[in-house]
Amino acid sequence: MHPALSxxxxxxxSGAGYGLLILLAVFAALGLLPAYPGFGVAAFGIALGLVSFGLAASTFHLGHPERAWRAFSQWRSSWLSREGVASVATYLPALGFAFGWVWLGEQRGGWAALGLLAALSALATLVCTGMIYASLPTIQRWHNGWVVPNYLALGGMSGAVLLDCLTRLFGLPSPAIGTVTVVLIALAAVLKLGYWRHIDTTAAASTPATATGLGGGTAPVRLLEAPHTEDNYLMREMGFRIARKHAAKLRRIALAAGFAAPFALILLALLLGGVPGVIASTLAVPVVALGVVIERWLFFAEARHTVMLYYGATAA
Amino acid sequence: MTDLPPPPAKRLGLVIDLDICVGCHACAVNCKEWNTGGAMAPLTDTNPYGADMSGVWFNRIHSFEVGTDSPGNGGGRTVHFPRSCLHCAEPACVTVCPTGASYKRAEDGIVLVDEDLCIGCKLCSWACPYGAREYDDDVGVMKKCTLCIDRIYNENLEAVERVPACVSTCPVTARHFGDLGDPTSEVSRLVAERGGYDLMPELGFQPTNKYLPPRPHKTAAGCTGAPAALTATLEPSATGLLGWVDKILSR
Structure with a gap:
């Protein structure tokens, strides 16, 4: 599949933003984060800023962005519509929670409940995002049980790295947050490795023989002549291929930058504390961002769509 | 609503005979011709006279090689394979649509796009395993086969013309149009007689359109009265000039 930048x-x-929002609500409810206005402004600003930037970016690839509001209507059948509804619904409790925290210095009782409501809604949005991909039988590498847990863990993990960095920058370091962060990174790494192992070892469900119904199940079926000489929409959108050697190299880079380096840096920050801790934790933010972007690029680039079976692919 | 209607009794669709399709692309060309002025118009071509021409088509003809000459491999043969929307009973392209632009008609099962509601998110083209949907970059909406809805019910056309453009133009009658929900219809009988089948049944979209398999190869020649083997015209024992010529040519 074509890895579209938007x-x-x-x-x-938005994964990182929702992750941060969920963790803010949970840690506040547990009484592990003080309701300092300055920290609140930074944390909510980054969380809602990332979410809003992500939502805006997602409209860039639309043919008619001005009609995007129509996407809220089909939540009964469409995961994309559900994602839209859940993402917008998250703003209400999240803004209320942020208001209490920043304006009133309150995050307990009803405000905490509002925060947890925002967290639930954010969690639902992340599930919807994962389900958009996992619900497509046409792309076997997405249509499996690993995709949604990966989206949840990667969102949670990147949000946790942000939270760890922010608490240290504001002089509010918490061993609980550091510990949760390294645990989430380790969990996300396990899930990502599991996903890669799954797609590497699962036999393709569809072949040119099933796509055409030819060959009687035994004779080889191969494309002799394509219908057209130039690329069409289908080939540009669904025909993206990545060389196996490049995929292997990019997986190693994603593992190093997305998981190994932030794990080591956050662990270091947890052990050292103080200024070295702030430096290590801050360094983890751009590194994890690079790793997760490469991971997400691979998620698209390694996905194979059945339509390419009509254009010379041998399995999908 | 992108919720699916209850299964329609009438299921209009195509039956495509892979035994007699000659791969002439006439159906694709007539489809383009009709539909670029039809319900889904235009079928935009970008850079049509340049080096990287590209365009929207609802019908594409692929050619496949099936089997090989080696024994037990079915014998090598070329099969021309027209590919267009199959108007599935369970069209995922409809249910993934976030806006309600994609829908399946309750009255005849035809899958359509309302271009005024489409936001151009392209998710429906990801959901279709058959590549039936092509995005029009110029208009910013998704387009697809309408089963020539503006022909099949068009009373301004003569009755014989009220079939999809691809069907009306096929020079070898490899394409048949009819109601696959009616077991007594001509197309349903054709499917039953010839073993018509679904594409990628493993995905569960239950396409309405059916493909008829190529008939088996003939493995023995019919009797024409000719001898089984040709005899040599020249006896090996020829002598004289012919013998000399034979000797020279046999070197």
Whole structure:
């Protein structure tokens, strides 16, 4: 599948924003984060800023962005519509929660409940994002049980790295947040490795033989002549291929930047504390961003669509 | 609503005979011709006279090689394979649509796009396994086969013309149009007689259109009265000039 920049930016940025929002609400409810206005402004500004940037980015690839509001209507059948509804619905409790925190210095009781409501709504949005991909049988590498947990863990993990960095920058370091962050990174790494292992070892469900119904199940079926000489929409959108050696190299880079380096840096910050801790934790932010963007690019680039079976692909 | 209607009794669709399709692309050309002025018009071509021409088509003709000459491989043969919207009973392209632009008609099962509601998110083209939907970059909406809805019910046309453009133009009658929901219809009988089948049934979209398989190869020649083998015209024992010529040519 063609890795469209707008979709990569949307899923990574909003994933991190929702992750941060969920963790802010949970840690506040547990009484592990003080309701300092300055920290609140920065944390909510980054969380809602990332979410809003992501949502805006997701409209860039639309043919008619001015009609985007119509996408809220079909939540009964469409995961994309559900994602739209959930993402906008998250703003209400999130803004209320932020108002209490920043304006009133309140985050307990009803405000905490509002925060947890925002967290639930954010979680639902992340599930919807994952389900957009996981619900497509046409792309076997997305149509499996690994995709939604990966979206949740990667969103949670990138939000946790942001939260760890922010708390240290504002002089509010919490061993609980550092610990949760390294655990989330480790969990996300396990899920990503599991996903890669799954797509590498699962036999393709569809072949040119099933796509054409020819060959009687035994004779080889191969494309002799394409219908047209130039690329068409289908080939540009669905025909993106990545060389296996490049995919292997990019997976190693994604593992190093997305998981290994931030794990080490946050662990270091947890152990060192103080200024070195702030430096290590701050360094983890751009590194994890790079790693997650590469991971998301690979998620698209390695996905194979059945339509390419009509254009010379041997399996999908 | 992109919720699917209850399964329609009438299921209009195509039956495509892969045994006799000659791969002439006439159906694709007539489809383009009709539909660029039809309900989904225009079928935009970008850079049509340049080096990287590209355009929207609802019908594409692929050619496949099936089997090989080696024994037990079915014998090598070329099969021309027209590919267009199959108007599935379970069209995922409809249910993934976030705006309600994609819909399946309750009265005849035809899958259509309302271009005024389409936001051009392209998700429906990801959801279709058959590549039936092509995005029009110029207009910014998704386009697809309408089963020539503006022909099949068009009373301004003569009755014989009220079939999809691809069907009306096929020079070898490899394409048939009719109601696949009616077991007594001509197309349903054709499917039953010839073993018509679904494409990628493993995905579960239950396409309405059916493909008829190529008939088996003939493996023995019919009797024409000719001898089984030709005899040599020249006896090997020829002598004289002919013998000399034979000797020279046999070197």
């Amino acid at each position: 979709v990569i930016l949307f899923t990574t940025a």
